[in-house]
Amino acid sequence: MAFSLAACIAYTFAYYFDWSLFRYDLAESQLHFTSSAASAGPPILWYGWLALAILAGAVVAWVLPARLAAHLSPDFLWLIPGALILAALMYEMRWFL
Amino acid sequence: MMTALLILHGLLAVGLLGATTHQALAATIKRTEPRTRSFISRFRATDAAAYSNAVVILFAAAVALGAVLYPRYRFVVRPLLQTMDLRAPNGAFELKEHFSAIGLLMLPAYWASWRQPLAPEYEFARISLTWIITLIVWWNFVVGQLLVAIKGLFP
Numbered sequence: 557m558a559f560s561l562a563a564c565i566a567y568t569f570a571y572y573f574d575w576s577l578f579r580y581d582l583a584e585s586q587l588h589f590t591s592s593a594a595s596a597g598p599p600i601l602w603y604g605w606l607a608l609a610i611l612a613g614a615v616v617a618w619v620l621p622a623r624l625a626a627h628l629s630p631d632f633l634w635l636i637p638g639a640l641i642l643a644a645l646m647y648e649m650r651w652f653l
Numbered sequence: 654m655m656t657a658l659l660i661l662h663g664l665l666a667v668g669l670l671g672a673t674t675h676q677a678l679a680a681t682i683k684r685t686e687p688r689t690r691s692f693i694s695r696f697r698a699t700d701a702a703a704y705s706n707a708v709v710i711l712f713a714a715a716v717a718l719g720a721v722l723y724p725r726y727r728f729v730v731r732p733l734l735q736t737m738d739l740r741a742p743n744g745a746f747e748l749k750e751h752f753s754a755i756g757l758l759m760l761p762a763y764w765a766s767w768r769q770p771l772a773p774e775y776e777f778a779r780i781s782l783t784w785i786i787t788l789i790v791w792w793n794f795v796v797g798q799l800l801v802a803i804k805g806l807f808p
Contacts, residue, residue: 567754651740
């Protein structure tokens with residue numbers, strides 16, 4: 557549960573603040589780990605956001621004490637993804653206006 | 654090759670749609686003894702927990718295939734949407750991207766919530782999360798189908 561919740565929150569921060577672990581260059585079909593690398597075309601950030609989220613979730617699940625994790629409310633299971641879906645809807649609203 | 658993968662992606666999505674919708678409805682409707690042999694009675698008698706492994710495997714496989722197909726979308730379909738000034742379908746796909754990620758990352762918690770024996774204190778959270786996954790799958794399926802047919806819909 558801690559992994560899922562932390563990873564979902566990290567994913568939302570990742571796309572909102574454009575934190576990508578790496579970029580996939582479409583034109584060259586190559587991964588770039590630095591944002592300064594010259595790119596011939598638009599990069600794909602989604603893989604990097606997802607990788608960052610998985611990493612963040614794994615770190616939180618690893619460092620969070622089991623006693624604390626056991627006290628997480630079951631309601632977080634639907635409240636947090638529900639809120640993050642609403643956040644995604646608000647963030648992407650610009651396409652529909 | 655890409656066409657075959659796209660068809661497989663669609664087939665996985667159909668299986669996932671059936672599994673998660675059936676599970677969500679069966680978990681929500683109170684189970685009763687199937688007194689009659691009607692479709693609804695049999696539907697209610699379904700063991701909702703039996704779908705969780707299938708949902709996890711199908712969801713992960715559909716997202717993995719989607720990730721393989723994604724560069725092709727960005728190279729071929731997205732420029733077409735921009736040329737045709739179709740902002741709403743573009744935004745719908747952006748949402749599909751985010752919803753897929755949130756759904757994928759919630760799978761471990763979803764799977765744990767359906768693990769036997771079912772924890773009674775997780776019942777409401779389990780059903781709610783199953784509905785969230787179901788709505789994500791429906792959105793992604795409908796948007797995917799619309800984008801595949803976009804040239805025919807907006808000639």
